[in-house]
Amino acid sequence: MEKINDLFDVQMTKTADAYPSIFSKDDVCNLLSGLRTEILNAIHKILLQPNPYLIDEEKFQEFNAAVKGKLEYFLDRTNTEVIDWGSAEFNLNYDNRIELENICLNHDAITEELDDILLTQWQLVYGDLKTDE
DSSP, X not given: OHHHHHHHHHHHHXXXXXXXXXXXXXXXXXXXXXXXXXXXXXXXXXXXXXXXXXOOHHHHHHHHHHHHHHHHHHHHSOOXXXXXXXXXXXXXXXXXXXXXXXXXXXXXXXXXXXXXHHHHHHHHHHOSOOOOO
């Protein structure tokens, strides 16, 4: 708000230093001063309004639970793209049973799914994302 205030001060100084016109310098300075007061009051009212995107703990917990649930559903269903089958290591047990020793997860597939879940859940709760475009 200080920048706006300084901007008005500069304009009022320019008006006071300018050549005379139909309007007196006092008229123009009074007009700018009144305009400044109205703009600063309007900005102050806007700043006092609650932020619609304010995320309190309850909203965060709901958002978190929804994302966790969807990610767990994705991981629990028999989704073959989550498991890196080429990394599987087997061992022959003492009673001739084959045991799976180690297997890796496909982190890229999980990350992509998590990105999709987060975007979808955000849009459901908070609406479309705002961009500069």
